Amino acid sequence: MIKTVQRATKEIQPKILYYGTPVLLLSTLNEDGTTNISPMSSSWALDKYIVLGIGIGGKAYENLVRHRECIINLPDPTLWEQVEHLAPYTGKREVPEYKRELGFTYEKDKFEVSGLTRVRSNTVQPDRIEECPLQIEAAVKMIRRPSYCTDLAIVETEVIHVHAHEEIITGEHHVNPEKWSPLIYNFRHYFAQGKELGKTFRAET
Numbered sequence: 001m002i003k004t005v006q007r008a009t010k011e012i013q014p015k016i017l018y019y020g021t022p023v024l025l026l027s028t029l030n031e032d033g034t035t036n037i038s039p040m041s042s043s044w045a046l047d048k049y050i051v052l053g054i055g056i057g058g059k060a061y062e063n064l065v066r067h068r069e070c071i072i073n074l075p076d077p078t079l080w081e082q083v084e085h086l087a088p089y090t091g092k093r094e095v096p097e098y099k100r101e102l103g104f105t106y107e108k109d110k111f112e113v114s115g116l117t118r119v120r121s122n123t124v125q126p127d128r129i130e131e132c133p134l135q136i137e138a139a140v141k142m143i144r145r146p147s148y149c150t151d152l153a154i155v156e157t158e159v160i161h162v163h164a165h166e167e168i169i170t171g172e173h174h175v176n177p178e179k180w181s182p183l184i185y186n187f188r189h190y191f192a193q194g195k196e197l198g199k200t201f202r203a204e205t
């Protein structure tokens with residue numbers, strides 16, 4: 001049946017389209033064996049694979065090209081301020097010009113600056129983040145640089161180990177959705193499930 005009542009719409013040209021995906025903190029390995037942390041929100045999971053969208057101007061991309069392992073740490077809403085503490089930093093010593101203009105500065109020790117705690121991983125070299133209720137060790141299977149967009153990479157990973165805080169586990173191997181809550185990045189504002197917590201320094205609304 002065709003609906004007769006229509007909602008009024010207007011075509012817009014939004015600068016960003018971050019329509020509400022979970023925040024993740026990506027651990028990657030620096031050249032000296034330390035761990036870099038990069039806030040991300042472009043990801044999706046299917047079966048035992050997780051796909052990430054990563055800008056090539058950041059340290060995460062550089063690290064993954066050199067060392068094909070990572071941890072996908074998933075913070076809950078209580079950690080939004082620690083995530084935002086990390087937001088204006090890059091692990092790149094030479095900060096790319098476009099990032100400098102946006103207000104980014106270099107920071108080598110993202111654990112120190114965020115107050116988050118490092119934990120050794122089982123089989124991959126980058127460290128996990130203790131405070132994140134879900135910590136996923138993953139191997140990089142493919143890094144694609146699309147010809148239609150040269151400034152981002154699509155990184156395909158395979159999950160190796162999943163670590164979960166005991167409070168969010170139900171039964172032996174399931175995450176309890178009533179106990180686990182993602183931190184949502186919704187047009188550059190942070191949300192829990194329903195309630196806004198704050199906004200990132202680059203928000204324009």
Ligand SMILES: Cc1cc2nc3c(=O)[nH]c(=O)nc-3n(C[C@H](O)[C@H](O)[C@H](O)COP(=O)(O)O)c2cc1C
Pocket residue numbers: 023036037038039040041042043053054055056057058059060061083084087088089090091092104185200
């Ligand atoms: C909540 C949040 C989500 C972000 N999501 C992404 C993302 O999905 N992909 C990306 O490349 N950058 C994303 N960024 C920007 C990176 O965090 C930023 O480029 C940062 O400098 C990366 O750190 P790095 O250069 O040390 O890797 C996001 C930033 C924030 C605060």
